[in-house]
Amino acid sequence: MNALLESFLDHVSLERGLSINTRKAYADDIGQFLAFLDQKGVTSLNQASRKQILDHLMAMKGRGMSTNSISRHLVAIKVFFRYLQQEGLLDRNVTDTMDSPTLWKILPDTLSEREVELLLNAPDLRKPLGVRDRAILEILYASGLRVSELAHLHLSDLHLDEGYLRVVGKGRKERVIPVARDSADLLERYLDEVRPMLCEDPCEGAVFVSKRGTPLCRQRLWQLIKQYTKEAGIMKNVTPHTLRHSFASHLLANGAPLRVIQEMLGHADIATTQIYTHVHPDRLKSIHQKFHPRA
Numbered sequence: 001m002n003a004l005l006e007s008f009l010d011h012v013s014l015e016r017g018l019s020i021n022t023r024k025a026y027a028d029d030i031g032q033f034l035a036f037l038d039q040k041g042v043t044s045l046n047q048a049s050r051k052q053i054l055d056h057l058m059a060m061k062g063r064g065m066s067t068n069s070i071s072r073h074l075v076a077i078k079v080f081f082r083y084l085q086q087e088g089l090l091d092r093n094v095t096d097t098m099d100s101p102t103l104w105k106i107l108p109d110t111l112s113e114r115e116v117e118l119l120l121n122a123p124d125l126r127k128p129l130g131v132r133d134r135a136i137l138e139i140l141y142a143s144g145l146r147v148s149e150l151a152h153l154h155l156s157d158l159h160l161d162e163g164y165l166r167v168v169g170k171g172r173k174e175r176v177i178p179v180a181r182d183s184a185d186l187l188e189r190y191l192d193e194v195r196p197m198l199c200e201d202p203c204e205g206a207v208f209v210s211k212r213g214t215p216l217c218r219q220r221l222w223q224l225i226k227q228y229t230k231e232a233g234i235m236k237n238v239t240p241h242t243l244r245h246s247f248a249s250h251l252l253a254n255g256a257p258l259r260v261i262q263e264m265l266g267h268a269d270i271a272t273t274q275i276y277t278h279v280h281p282d283r284l285k286s287i288h289q290k291f292h293p294r295a
Contacts, residue, residue, distance in 0.1 A: 001034050001045055008083050014218045015147050017239025029076035032056075045084065050094045053077060074098065086268070087170050111246045115234050116141055122228040128194045129211070133224055135183075135190040136208055136216075139165075140225075140240060142183035144247035144265055146170075147218050147240035153207040158191075160184045169266040177264055248273070 009027055012018045036056045042048055053074075060070050077095060084090040111119065120137050124130035140150060149167050157166045163184065165177045179187075191207075199213035206215035221240060229238040236242070248261050262273040 001037070001043075004045065004084060004089060005030055005034060005080070007087075008080055010218075011083060014222055015239070015241050017222070017237055017241055025072075026076055026080070029073045030080050033073070033077055045081075045089075046091045048094065050098065053095065053098065088172075110249050111234070111236070111238065111242060113250060115232075115236070116243075116246060116250075118232040118234060119228055119238070122232040128197055131186070131190050131194045132198070132208065133228065135186045136221065136224065137228065137243070138183040138186045139179070140243040141247055142180045143167075143177045144244045145177070146244060146266075147221050150208065150240070151206075151216060151218050151221060154205045155207055156205065158187070158207065160188055167266070170268075173266060173268075175263065175266050 005027070008030070009023055012026060013020075013023045033053070033056055036059070037045075037048055037052065040052060042052065057070050057074060060073060074095075078098065081090060081093050081095045085093045120134065120141065123133040123137070125134060136150065139145065139153075140147075143165055145153075145165075145167060146169065149169055152168070153165070157168075159166065160179065163179055163181070165179055167175055167177055169175060187207075195207075195209060198211060199209045201213055204213060204215070208216045208221075210216055210220065218240075225238060225240055225243070229236070244265070248265060251261050251264075252258070258270060258273055262270045265273060267273045
């Protein structure tokens, strides 16, 4: 169970881009719950019941903890269980039916199309690493990949002549994602001109590699995005997840069906997509004007 918690904490910090303090709060709150389960002899979260969660919260109340603190603990547990369910690590989510005063839905800042252009143009294409980094940003935004999916992207996953990538996402599920021609051109330039300079090992299959020829890890990808966000003058907390969220939001704003976005994001449940891709106000307005008789 502790290994699952560490995986979740990596997810919220590296992919969601949450602060160190938020990560610590999650670690403390969920860690207390796991310790409670351990005392009850529960060795797997699939064995955890709704009653045990309520017992844990009641025990906290008995120790004099405030309602706000108890609510925060419940929210942390719900977010943790939802993550495990989305990862295919939980048979059923017993927290789905548990109400909380406010459900903490964590959505990153969304970039405007102008901000995306600023970010994509930040790397210096006169430099080899600039070409690599521009290709990274292009693929993240053009395909909506998770940072972990980008880090594990293999040369055999690329089908640029046909205009798509093959991605192995959560739960080892494969999906096919279209790639825009401009983004594919940048990626091909990186593969032809830069990657051979960085990696001489013919056995290395990772698409994106470091100066030492080793696969780029999630942490380094996260750092690169922070670097170019600053260079682009964008005053937002931009993470790899922000680009994924912008990918979905811009598709939605331009009329893409939610089911199509769900497929490209690799969500098993469309409810996840509805939460993750908040409805763009401009699209709501256009739909209202198009279909409402009094618009």
